[in-house]
Amino acid sequence: MTPSARPFVRLDLADAHDRAWAELGQSGACFSGRQRVELAGTVVAALADPEPPPPWLGPSQLGRLPERCAAPEAAHDVIHRTACHAGTITESWYREKVDLVGELAWVELVAIACTVAAVQSFRRAVGLDPWQLPVGCDDPPTHEVAHPLAVAAMNWVPVAAPADVTASVVQAFTALPAEQDRTWRLAAAQYMSNEEMDDPRFTRGTLTRPEMELLAMRVAQRRDCFF
């Protein structure tokens, strides 16, 4: 797409993406900004790979990690599989890797993968160049975690108490408020807010709700996502 053909991106959407991308470089609950950007780099590479390795092979086994990793190798393997093959993640693999990275770190890893996948996907789809990752800060992790946490019946990951009073996708990141906030800000700009989801006639004046759902279903099918 030539510069003159750059599409107009509505401001709420552009702002949501700008802010989410910048937040990748800030410290999260479990990882420093530098670690988060390094991990986001693994997602970028995974998404760009037309022939990704099979799900059981992570970048640590393939020698595809940065020379001196700031983040644990197991964290790179988790985020790589989430980027490339999320639909193949099993509960037993989750339990195995959580022993290495920690439950809350797992939540942060999935949230980073989600943000990178959303922004990169959008920019590629509309014909814009991919963004460079921000510079990660060296501040230590914030340890900002919801309190108290609860074991959920509808998710593998721990969630903010009380568990299972909202949909499983809505409670999925509630253990880490910063990840929860960013994800649902993105969802409101890209799709619709939680409140608007109850309205089958919701539209921004372009696509109808059934047309939005057709797109959603096709993406879910392509990603082997039963949900």
Added chain:
Amino acid sequence: MLRWSRHEHGESVDLDDLAACADDAGQRWSRELFDFATSSTGHDGAVLDRTRAALVARAGEAAMVDAAAVIANFEMMTRLADGTGARIPQDRVDASAGIVRAFGMADVPSRR
């Protein structure tokens, strides 16, 4: 969700047609949207350029941008669901049996 929102619009939907991407499943730009979603989730840039142009020609640039945003959202939400082991209540699974069958999703590993 698709069946529900179309019902509320007073429209019918042939799920098998949708799954097969028939040219007219009762939506204005179903073919273009379906092809745009398919190419956006693939790696062939030339095909993506073509499907984007086709959607813009039929629906306009603003609709294409909004379609890309929805696609981006579900690139995010599919990973959120599968990365956190999110489950669907059984009554919703039962209610979606037709669409699950039509999209060939009954036996995917992510069914929990």
